[in-house]
Amino acid sequence: MNSGLRDYLVLCKPRVVLLMLLTTWAGMYLGAASPIPWWLWVNATVGIALMSGSAATLNHIIDHRIDAVMDRTKNRPLASGKLTLNAAWTFAGIQGVIGFIILYLGVNTLTAYLTLLAAIGYSAVYSIYLKRATSQNIVIGGLSGAMPPLLGWTAVTGKLDPQAWLLVLIIFTWTPAHFWALCIHRYHEYKKTPIPMLPVTHGISFTKLNIVLYSLLTIACSLLPYAIGMSGKLYFISVLLLDAGLIGYALKLQFAKTDNRIALKTFQYSLVYLTGLFLAILLDHHLLIN
Numbered sequence: 001m002n003s004g005l006r007d008y009l010v011l012c013k014p015r016v017v018l019l020m021l022l023t024t025w026a027g028m029y030l031g032a033a034s035p036i037p038w039w040l041w042v043n044a045t046v047g048i049a050l051m052s053g054s055a056a057t058l059n060h061i062i063d064h065r066i067d068a069v070m071d072r073t074k075n076r077p078l079a080s081g082k083l084t085l086n087a088a089w090t091f092a093g094i095q096g097v098i099g100f101i102i103l104y105l106g107v108n109t110l111t112a113y114l115t116l117l118a119a120i121g122y123s124a125v126y127s128i129y130l131k132r133a134t135s136q137n138i139v140i141g142g143l144s145g146a147m148p149p150l151l152g153w154t155a156v157t158g159k160l161d162p163q164a165w166l167l168v169l170i171i172f173t174w175t176p177a178h179f180w181a182l183c184i185h186r187y188h189e190y191k192k193t194p195i196p197m198l199p200v201t202h203g204i205s206f207t208k209l210n211i212v213l214y215s216l217l218t219i220a221c222s223l224l225p226y227a228i229g230m231s232g233k234l235y236f237i238s239v240l241l242l243d244a245g246l247i248g249y250a251l252k253l254q255f256a257k258t259d260n261r262i263a264l265k266t267f268q269y270s271l272v273y274l275t276g277l278f279l280a281i282l283l284d285h286h287l288l289i290n
Contacts (some may be wrong), residue, residue: 007077009093012053013062019275020148023049026169026278027152030230030285036156043106044155048148050099051115056194057092058123061085070189070233103155118147134196135201139282143168149278163230170221177214177250180207181267184259208254211266215250219243222277231284238280242273 028036028044058065060078067079077083096119104114126141134140149167154160182196183190184204190197199207222243226236249266255260 007082010077011057011083011088011091012095012133013056013059016056017049017052019271020052020145021045021049022275023167023171023278024148024152024155026282027149027164028156029152029282030167031161031164032156040107043102044111044152047099047103047107047112048115048151048155050095050102050120052148052231053121054092054096054099055119057095059127061088061092062123062127064191066195067194070186072189098170107155110158110160111151112159114154115151117258118144118151118216121147129240132196135196135198137196137200138179139176142172145175146171163225163228166221166224166228166230169224170218171226171274171275173214173218174219174270177211177218178267178270178274180211180214181253181263182271183207184263185251185267187259204259208259212247212250212254215246219247225281231281232288234287235280235284238284239277242276242280245269246273 024044028041028094063073064076064078066087067073067076073079078085078088100112100116103115115169121144121239122141127135130137130141146168149171153164153167180198183199184207187199187204190200198210222239223236225231226233226239235267246269249262249269253259253262255267
């Protein structure tokens with residue numbers, strides 16, 4: 001891939017967007033009472049992907065100075081000067097406008113406006129205000145990143161049903177422990193920034209305890225789809241195995257004498273956990289309807 005195109009792709013945070021799309025598809029298929037028309041699936045996928053990419057690009061713009069002082073992010077296109085701010089603003093605007101039009105005209109108005117609110121919540125409310133205002137930034141701001149299953153659900157139903165909010169709740173409770181594990185791993189880098197991340201403001205020990213508590217909360221929420229009959233035994237067995245790994249890593253981190261390595265493994269497993277959970281609920285749903 002051309003280096004310039006690669007830099008624009010990096011602005012979109014493609015790995016994050018792919019995980020968001022997986023949860024979007026889960027919401028679509030769980031909400032659908034009949035086969036999803038191909039055009040609706042394509043429009044919802046492309047529209048949500050573009051608006052998510054726009055929000056991610058705006059996050060790069062807002063954080064480019066902070067990115068420049070952290071080893072993890074100093075090579076990002078804006079922090080390293082590979083792309084200009086004007087180019088990034090234009091790219092974000094094009095993605096956002098096209099994505100909104102596709103959702104508004106090709107899906108439904110509810111999904112279009114909900115996606116717009118989620119994008120504003122992440123790129124403006126979280127990135128500009130919450131991230132810099134409180135150590136609970138990722139807890140409060142996590143709602144925007146938890147919205148994709150609801151967007152997928154509304155794309156096929158046009159309604160805000162309780163089951164869709166349950167999928168949102170799983171991601172919402174999963175987010176803090178996921179991100180705080182990364183913050184512990186990158187503790188010395190976050191200390192260089194003005195961002196009040198929990199390990200810096202309240203200490204690593206307090207953060208590790210919160211990771212355990214939020215992992216337990218995530219486990220409780222992950223069992224609810226089975227408890228209310230939204231999913232079957234395949235999901236139940238799969239999520240029990242995933243939950244065992246989640247609390248296992250959280251407890252290893254809690255009692256680890258050296259935090260850095262196990263914090264990274266905890267962060268990496270949390271990605272496996274969420275991916276596995278939504279793949280399991282999709283496969284379980286497919287088997288139930290067949």
